[in-house]
Amino acid sequence: MSVENATNKNTTNVDKVKTDKIFVNLPVKDLNKSVDFFTKVGFEFNPQFTDKNATCMVINENIFVMLLVEDYFKTFTKKEISDSTSSTEVIVALSAESKEKVDEIVNRALASGGKASNDPVDHGFMYGWSFQDIDGHLWEFMYMDESAIEQH
Numbered sequence: 001m002s003v004e005n006a007t008n009k010n011t012t013n014v015d016k017v018k019t020d021k022i023f024v025n026l027p028v029k030d031l032n033k034s035v036d037f038f039t040k041v042g043f044e045f046n047p048q049f050t051d052k053n054a055t056c057m058v059i060n061e062n063i064f065v066m067l068l069v070e071d072y073f074k075t076f077t078k079k080e081i082s083d084s085t086s087s088t089e090v091i092v093a094l095s096a097e098s099k100e101k102v103d104e105i106v107n108r109a110l111a112s113g114g115k116a117s118n119d120p121v122d123h124g125f126m127y128g129w130s131f132q133d134i135d136g137h138l139w140e141f142m143y144m145d146e147s148a149i150e151q152h
Contacts, residue, residue, distance in 0.1 A: 039113035084136035
């Protein structure tokens with residue numbers, strides 16, 4: 001499929017994939033430390049889907065991050081787990097309601113043991129900043145002023 005096809009809405013007769021929830025699965029070295037870190041950042045967890053191997057971190061009513069102890073994570077894949085401290089497989093990018101909220105979230109992550117990933121980037125209509133969690137996974141929070149997009 002080409003980029004041109006991606007911009008056309010009805011290029012084939014194939015049923016389009018539509019989902020209503022996202023579950024991101026991330027391996028962690030120490031589940032308790034990860035829960036403590038993300039609690040300090042400001043996230044909540046669903047105790048119904050939490051045990052010694054995993055927890056369900058709630059981003060919103062439709063987005064969840066499953067933090068899985070590495071040995072348990074390995075039961076879901078035949079591939080090796082990437083060393084997130086030295087390589088990147090994914091950047092989890094989430095929206096925030098304002099530039100100030102982006103700064104607040106990233107500053108909480110940094111104060112809770114996270115590491116800076118990149119400096120804040122301000123494009124005027126879009127602002128973002130990123131950090132690494134305690135396992136080295138990359139998280140980016142961004143604010144976009146949709147009313148200013150047409151001007152760019």
